[in-house]
Amino acid sequence: MSEHHGPAKGIKRWLFATNHKDIGTMYLWFSFAMFFVGGFFAMVIRAELFQPGLQLVDPQFFNQMTTMHGLVMVFGAIMPAFVGLANWMIPMMIGAPDMALPRMNNLSFWLLPVAVTLLISTFFMEGGAPAFGWTFYAPLSTTYAPPSTTFFIFAVHILGASSIMGSINILATIINLRAPGMTYMKMPMFVWTWAITAFLLIAAMPVLAGAVTMMLMDIHFGTSFFSAAGGGDPVLFQHVFWFFGHPEVYIIILPAFGVISEIIPTFSRKPLFGYSSMVYATASIAFLSFIVWAHHMYTTGMPLAGELYFMYATMLIAIPTGVKVFNWIATMFGGALTFEAPMLFSVATVFLFSLGGFTGLMLAIAPIDFAYQESYFVVAHFHYTMVAGAIFSMTAAVYYWLPKWTGRMYNETLAKTQFWIAFVGFNLTFFPQHFVGLAGMPRRTPDYALQFADFNMMSSIGSFIYGFAQLFLLYIIIQTIRSGKENADEKTWEGANGLEWTLASPAPFHTFSTPPTVK
Amino acid sequence: MYLRINWLMKQTFRLAGFLLVYLSPSAWAKPGDRWEMNLSPGVTELGQEVYDLHMIILWICVAIAVVVFGIMGYVLVAHRKSSGRTPATFDESTKVEIAWTIVPTLILIAMVVPATQTMIKIYDTSEADLDIMITGYQWKWKYEYIDKEGGENFSYMSIMSTPQAQIDNLEPKGENYLLEVDEPLVIPVNKKARFLLTAADVIHAWWVPALSVKKDAIPGFVNEAWTLPTEIGTYRGQCAELCGKDHGFMPIVVNVVSEEDYAVWLASKKNASKVDLSVKSKDELMASGQSLYEKNCAACHMANGAGIPGVFPALKDSPIALGDVNEHINIVVNGTPGTAMAAYGAQLKPDVLAAIITYERNAWGNATGDSVQASDITNFNQ
Numbered sequence: 001m002s003e004h005h006g007p008a009k010g011i012k013r014w015l016f017a018t019n020h021k022d023i024g025t026m027y028l029w030f031s032f033a034m035f036f037v038g039g040f041f042a043m044v045i046r047a048e049l050f051q052p053g054l055q056l057v058d059p060q061f062f063n064q065m066t067t068m069h070g071l072v073m074v075f076g077a078i079m080p081a082f083v084g085l086a087n088w089m090i091p092m093m094i095g096a097p098d099m100a101l102p103r104m105n106n107l108s109f110w111l112l113p114v115a116v117t118l119l120i121s122t123f124f125m126e127g128g129a130p131a132f133g134w135t136f137y138a139p140l141s142t143t144y145a146p147p148s149t150t151f152f153i154f155a156v157h158i159l160g161a162s163s164i165m166g167s168i169n170i171l172a173t174i175i176n177l178r179a180p181g182m183t184y185m186k187m188p189m190f191v192w193t194w195a196i197t198a199f200l201l202i203a204a205m206p207v208l209a210g211a212v213t214m215m216l217m218d219i220h221f222g223t224s225f226f227s228a229a230g231g232g233d234p235v236l237f238q239h240v241f242w243f244f245g246h247p248e249v250y251i252i253i254l255p256a257f258g259v260i261s262e263i264i265p266t267f268s269r270k271p272l273f274g275y276s277s278m279v280y281a282t283a284s285i286a287f288l289s290f291i292v293w294a295h296h297m298y299t300t301g302m303p304l305a306g307e308l309y310f311m312y313a314t315m316l317i318a319i320p321t322g323v324k325v326f327n328w329i330a331t332m333f334g335g336a337l338t339f340e341a342p343m344l345f346s347v348a349t350v351f352l353f354s355l356g357g358f359t360g361l362m363l364a365i366a367p368i369d370f371a372y373q374e375s376y377f378v379v380a381h382f383h384y385t386m387v388a389g390a391i392f393s394m395t396a397a398v399y400y401w402l403p404k405w406t407g408r409m410y411n412e413t414l415a416k417t418q419f420w421i422a423f424v425g426f427n428l429t430f431f432p433q434h435f436v437g438l439a440g441m442p443r444r445t446p447d448y449a450l451q452f453a454d455f456n457m458m459s460s461i462g463s464f465i466y467g468f469a470q471l472f473l474l475y476i477i478i479q480t481i482r483s484g485k486e487n488a489d490e491k492t493w494e495g496a497n498g499l500e501w502t503l504a505s506p507a508p509f510h511t512f513s514t515p516p517t518v519k
Numbered sequence: 520m521y522l523r524i525n526w527l528m529k530q531t532f533r534l535a536g537f538l539l540v541y542l543s544p545s546a547w548a549k550p551g552d553r554w555e556m557n558l559s560p561g562v563t564e565l566g567q568e569v570y571d572l573h574m575i576i577l578w579i580c581v582a583i584a585v586v587v588f589g590i591m592g593y594v595l596v597a598h599r600k601s602s603g604r605t606p607a608t609f610d611e612s613t614k615v616e617i618a619w620t621i622v623p624t625l626i627l628i629a630m631v632v633p634a635t636q637t638m639i640k641i642y643d644t645s646e647a648d649l650d651i652m653i654t655g656y657q658w659k660w661k662y663e664y665i666d667k668e669g670g671e672n673f674s675y676m677s678i679m680s681t682p683q684a685q686i687d688n689l690e691p692k693g694e695n696y697l698l699e700v701d702e703p704l705v706i707p708v709n710k711k712a713r714f715l716l717t718a719a720d721v722i723h724a725w726w727v728p729a730l731s732v733k734k735d736a737i738p739g740f741v742n743e744a745w746t747l748p749t750e751i752g753t754y755r756g757q758c759a760e761l762c763g764k765d766h767g768f769m770p771i772v773v774n775v776v777s778e779e780d781y782a783v784w785l786a787s788k789k790n791a792s793k794v795d796l797s798v799k800s801k802d803e804l805m806a807s808g809q810s811l812y813e814k815n816c817a818a819c820h821m822a823n824g825a826g827i828p829g830v831f832p833a834l835k836d837s838p839i840a841l842g843d844v845n846e847h848i849n850i851v852v853n854g855t856p857g858t859a860m861a862a863y864g865a866q867l868k869p870d871v872l873a874a875i876i877t878y879e880r881n882a883w884g885n886a887t888g889d890s891v892q893a894s895d896i897t898n899f900n901q
């Protein structure tokens with residue numbers, strides 16, 4: 001039988017945490033903090049772009065802002081947020097006592113603040129922070145980069161190590177600690193999507209590590225991997241980066257798909273439609289994500305055969321992605337729907353992510369991507385997928401499981417209001433970016449021609465609204481934790497299913513000391 | 520009930536009317552319009568084809584969206600719990616799954632056919648009437664006209680001409696703010712121009728929407744692109760690949776002119792590219808040197824010669840600008856490999872370099888008193 005002790009006291013509880021809930025909590029708060037840091041950079045960008053002309057920052061600093069915004073959001077906010085969710089939920093969903101490798105779990109979390117501190121500290125170095133975009137194309141990121149790039153490389157290595165450890169832990173947990181009777185094809189979708197994501201991470205992160213290591217060699221040890229003058233190949237960098245980078249976008253979105261697949265059945269009061277096809281669709285998306293990378297490189301001058309191959313392969317992704325969307329709608333079809341905040345965010349995810357899927361399909365068509373590439377159209381596309389896909393579903397997850405985590409209920413009216421502010425703000429920010437992109441506005445510039453002024457101002461106003469919605473979310477969460485209505489029910493939501501809803505609220509410190517039996 | 524439906528229909532029509540008037544691309548399609556919100560077919564046949572393909576794919580997406588979101592919207596309204604429903608319990612249907620795998624596949628196949636055809640056209644750079652080598656530099660373009668008859672090539676740099684005061688909001692912004700250059704690219708109408716693109720430092724991308732050209736300019740590679748404009752006019756574009764600090768300030772302007780005008784322009788340009796080797800006084804050199812420095816060097820070393828600490832070195836009081844003349848000439852002509860300092864011998868004519876170096880050695884309190892002549896540069900090169 002398990003020992004019945006509670007958490008350690010004070011700072012030690014967190015420094016030496018091995019409990020999956022404590023570590024999950026740290027991941028979630030850390031990523032939320034990073035979300036505000038990255039969000040602050042975004043506000044600087046949008047404030048500068050409010051009007052034509054340079055008002056607030058100089059171009060070099062502007063580039064530091066776009067670069068650090070992307071890096072912090074992807075590696076500091078979105079990825080750790082879903083790892084935090086995995087930490088909290090996977091043991092509870094599969095009937096496990098904890099994560100399989102609790103000490104490694106501690107290390108993989110504590111590496112994150114180290115890496116991010118290193119990354120942020122580059123702002124205070126001579127030459128400033130990295131200013132070459134989150135995609136850090138060589139040779140702008142090698143020969144022409146500020147000296148702080150070495151610290152950026154180190155930070156990426158540490159982030160990668162953290163992700164790989166986290167993934168190994170998640171896989172070990174899923175493979176070994178399922179309750180009796182919990183076969184693979186009975187696992188909740190969220191667990192499935194994370195299992196597949198963990199494979200993606202283990203395969204993709206070392207490639208990123210390879211890319212930054214080659215950069216390090218070029219900068220300090222006289223090699224010429226990416227330097228044409230020494231016989232190297234700058235395009236090689238892009239191939240290596242996107243071989244990591246395209247799977248990375250699915251690393252971001254698959255756990256989000258998992259969340260949606262949990263929430264929609266609950267509020268439809270109807271089981272997930274097409275469970276097994278959902279599993280296969282997720283697996284095929286993961287497979288395809290490794291063979292489409294050069295769709296980011298249509299204008300680099302690949303041979304025609306390469307262009308055509310990558311176009312066809314990329315278009316294929318639309319099929320399993322479509323299957324997922326259709327399954328969600330079929331889940332709602334015939335149900336008895338209610339629209340509490342988690343459901344509002346989930347439905348919005350389905351709707352807005354699909355718009356991102358449509359623009360993805362347009363971008364996949366190589367001859368017209370020549371017109372879209374590196375314009376604001378691409379910026380709109382990936383914010384519809386990453387913000388409306390990943391961040392919206394993350395918000396849904398927080399509202400959905402917060403009562404389980406804290407034993408307290410959030411204020412539904414405030415939460416719904418927060419949803420509508422976020423929804424309006426998001427669309428006002430990013431929908432007009434499709435238009436300016438098509439009209440010819442390039443991305444990553446601190447200033448723009450006069451004909452783009454009106455849509456840009458709209459976009460900036462939207463972004464301030466969206467930013468406010470996040471502060472509001474923080475307020476709602478704190479208010480819930482401190483003074484939310486007590487919610488002692490095991491099952492918070494009428495339609496909820498799954499082992500996590502058989503546990504007390506708030507969830508006990510040790511999850512399942514004796515494994516439940518799954519029929 | 521009847522009244523409500525009537526009212527609803529009226530509102531719907533008003534909304535549709537609004538959308539048609541304000542959102543239809545045709546209402547706003549004048550290039551440069553403030554509410555421009557769609558691709559423009561531009562002035563080439565290829566551009567028209569790309570535009571048509573874009574519109575076809577867009578409308579297919581809209582049609583799918585109407586069906587899918589239509590059903591979803593219906594479900595969201597009709598299948599609410601508050602309408603007193605008991606939820607159904609079905610959770611799979613192999614038939615449906617197969618259907619919604621097959622149908623999208625067929626739609627994709629239908630898209631692939633025209634996409635492949637257009638793609639092949641984009642890659643057909645054969646049978647060009649003229650060849651122009653385009654080199655991207657941090658933050659300007661070099662255009663080199665290749666003489667197919669084996670005569671001498673000539674080249675020149677094209678740099679943004681929007682005054683810094685407009686960018687800094689000290690002066691009202693001009694009509695072509697950020698989209699104007701000192702010397703545009705000039706090509707004849709109805710001729711197929713082939714562009715050979717490369718870069719001297721980092722990756723840039725040459726993008727002119729109206730000519731339907733976007734292609735990366737990559738150091739160590741030569742990429743190809745082409746255009747065949749059918750209308751005389753001035754077309755503007757920008758660098759499309761993040762290339763450092765002034766990436767947002769390296770526009771492209773292309774003048775498409777009649778064949779006669781092109782011939783006249785070509786002749787005058789060839790003439791002007793001759794080097795002026797006459798000896799100049801220090802004052803003359805300083806005067807022309809200042810504006811040439813500001814145009815070519817100030818983006819990094821700054822107009823006051825102070826550079827950006829940690830990124831670009833200062834020239835004011837620098838050991839190079841105050842030290843041996845030949846070393847100074849060397850670094851400007853050959854650059855410093857492995858850094859952002861380019862080899863300007865390949866970019867600027869000797870008379871221009873002479874004026875700039877003279878300026879650097881005598882401005883901002885750098886009192887060497889040296890004056891460097893064009894012949895010093897040509898001698899140095901030998």
Ligand code: HEM
Nearest residue numbers: 249252253295296321357360361363364373374382385386
């Ligand atoms: C139907 C599925 C999708 C397709 C077909 C698709 C296709 C594409 C294509 C072709 C590009 C390159 C555009 C260009 O640079 O010209 C692109 C860019 C991008 N996509 Fe997607 N995409 C899809 C879904 C997603 C998802 C799910 C995410 C992330 C959650 C995502 C994130 C991104 C990002 C971040 C970029 C831009 C990267 C950059 O250049 O900074 N996409 N997408």
Ligand SMILES: [Cu+2]
Nearest residue numbers: 246249295296
């Ligand atoms: Cu991709």
Ligand SMILES: [Cu+2]
Nearest residue numbers: 758760762766
């Ligand atoms: Cu650029």
